[in-house]
Structures are given as structure tokens and as C-alpha cells.
Amino acid sequence: MKNIVLLGSTGSIGTQTLDVIEKNPGLGRICALAARGSQLDLFAEQIRKYRPSIAVVYEEEAYWKLKQRLSDVPTRLLWGMQGLLEAVSMEEAELVVTALVGMIGLEPTVRAIQCGKDIALANKETLVCAGELIMKLARQKRVAMLPVDSEHGAIFQCLDQKPAAAVSSIILTASGGPFRGKKQEDLRAITREEALRHPNWVMGQKITIDSATLFNKGLEMIEARWLFDKRPEQIQVVVHPQSIVHSMVEFTDGSILAQMGTPDMRLPIEAAIAYPSRGGQVAPPLELIHCPPLTFEAVDEETFPAVALARHAMKRGGLFPAVLNAANEKAVAEFLQLRIGFLDIYRRVEEALSAFERCTVRRDAYTLEDVLDVVSWVESFWKAGDSH
């Protein structure tokens, strides 16, 4: 039984994590919950049900509302970044599930590792922005980095106990998203609703748009590079529209190991929390006889330039992946607010990378503060773009 801090408990990964724990009573005990504060009814209900020692709501206004509503509950309520940092540092915590969305997860993840807590990592943006720094710290602190992202969970299982020198490449599978088979002209008038309709997974809005642009796969390439300590050239992507093979590892002898399962996030969530054991059945098993044919095809990088942009940032290294990620976060938020079109997401990320190229010298080593400065740099870059 692990004592778990769950950051982002009201989201898609957060609610599925709670479902996994409920279905496996021996797996874990919730000692802290955190959310932003946009779904106060659900968050209050979770606090009443799990009675964590600490509950954090990021927004101050939401905190005051919650404090009134939960005056009869012994849970300590906190707010803001300070609250998140306090939750991940709590003495009793053993495992932190990072299921919040975006770069906001960076500081709490770093603090959790500094405090020696194992990490079940869903929040891929943190590794994209600061993977080198985070993995180095995790090695120093002997902290386990357990991937929740379905592809990385699959690779983690394929790599188990294999010597690093025997691995030639990592093959990430991509569903291809809702617009697979379309050309650039078709993407010009894509609506928000069309982009939010993922063919295989029901997820939060930000990652669903990332899957539609294929930036999700770009971010996952960088996530895999750091999690599994591989060179950029060793990370490949193949489109697999059925999302049944969750990813693969190719070995030096040409043999490929794949991990398969129904497309249900409760499986990788459970594998991460239960590691090194395996939990009970939390999702419908894969019935091979009823599976659709499993197909594989190349990524159309001309129509979907996200993979090439991410590969460029990954090879460039240093703070470039943080720029890619921060610019993508801004662009997706604006697309969701109907302020920019679908193709503008690629344009804005590309412009941010080019502008960063012109204004900085390459720095291979960077600090957490440098990464946070990149967020401010992207903010200013954005404002300058808006005023043109």
C-alpha cells in the first residue's frame, strides 16, 4: 500500500487514477489531492470521499469557497504553488502522481524528487521542458520515474531488465489523430469541435488538441529521449491507427518487442502505481480474436509538421524543447479560445523557435530558473506577435 499524492485529481488521468485505486483497495492510499479549482463540486466530493491530509486548490478564489464548504472536514486546505510544493513534500507521501496539465507541473515535480518521492509521471510537459535536469536529479536521489503515458508505459515494460546497449531504437506509436489522411488544405478550416474528437481516447482538452496536431507525438519523442536515456536518432514514430500496440522497442539483433492492450489509460496508470508488482483487472481485457487488423504507416510530416519541429528542438537541445512546449501551450490555449486557427498552432511554434534561435546562444546546461525564464520569454514573444 503506497501513500499517494495526486496532482490533478479532477482531470482525465486524475479521475482514472482514483478509479484504479478504488478497484484495487490494497494498491494505495490518497494522502493529498490537488486541482486548479475549475471543478469545485467534484473536488469537494473527492476530498469528502478520500479524506486526504492535505488538499490544494491552485486558484485563491476557489480556496476561499472550498474552505467555507468543507469547514466540517479535517483536511488541511492550501492554495497556490506553495500549496502544491507543500503537498509533494509531505512526510508520509511515497509516490506523487503528476496528472496536472502543462508546465505548471515542473516545480512540484522537481520538489517531489528533491524530497525523495517516487514519481508516476503523466505530466509529459515537465520532461519535455527540463528532462535532462529532472532525470539527473532523479538518479541522484534514487527516485523511480514511472511513466503513465501509454507509449512510455509500454516502452518501460519492453525494456524491463534489458541491457541498454542491446536497444537500437524506440518506436512510438501514434494514432494519427482525427485528421489522419487529410492534407494541409483540408486543415485550414478545422473547427475546435472536430479537433476535440479523438478517434480512440477520451482525454483532457489540451492533449486532445496535441493529438490532432501530432504535437503530442513530438512531445512524447522528447519525453522518451530523457526517460529512457536515448539519443534523438534512436527515437522513431510510426502511425498505428488502432492504438492497440502502445509502443515498441527494437533491439540490436533486429527483434522488436511490443506491448499491447485495450486503449484504456487505467492500464498504464495501474502499472505505474503497482510497479514492480502488477495489479488486478481494471479495464476490459484485449480480446485478440475480436481485434481489428493491426496496421502501421509512416507519419505524413508534410501535413503534420509537429513531429519535425519537435525533432528539430530535441536535436538542438538545451532550452529549445522548453520553447517548443511553452509556445505550443500558448497556441493550443488560443485555439481552444477560438483566437487562432488550427494551422496557426504550427506557425506560432515555428516562429517562436526561430526567434529563440536568433536571440540566444546555445546553452547545453541549464537550471530550473532558466526554464522558467523561457516561459516569460515566450509570453513576451507572444505579446509582441499580438501587437503586429
Ligand SMILES: NC(=O)C1=CN([C@@H]2O[C@H](COP(=O)(O)OP(=O)(O)OC[C@H]3O[C@@H](n4cnc5c(N)ncnc54)[C@H](OP(=O)(O)O)[C@@H]3O)[C@@H](O)[C@H]2O)C=CC1
Ligand atoms: N488524459 C490522458 O489520457 C492522458 C494524459 N496525459 C498527460 O497527463 C496530463 C494530464 O492530462 P489530462 O488528465 O488529460 O488533463 P485534464 O485537463 O483532464 O486535467 C488536468 C488536471 O490538472 C489540474 N490542474 C490544471 N492546472 C493546475 C494547477 N495550476 N494547479 C493544480 N492543478 C491543476 C486540473 O484541475 P481543474 O479540474 O480544477 O482545472 C485537472 O485536475 C497532461 O500532461 C497530459 O499530456 C498523458 C497520457 C494520456
Ligand SMILES: CC(=O)[C@@H](O)[C@H](O)COP(=O)(O)O
Ligand atoms: C493515451 C495516451 O497516451 C495519449 O498520449 C495518446 O497516445 C494520444 O494518442 P495519439 O497517438 O493520437 O497522440
Ligand SMILES: [Mn+2]
Ligand atoms: Mn501518450
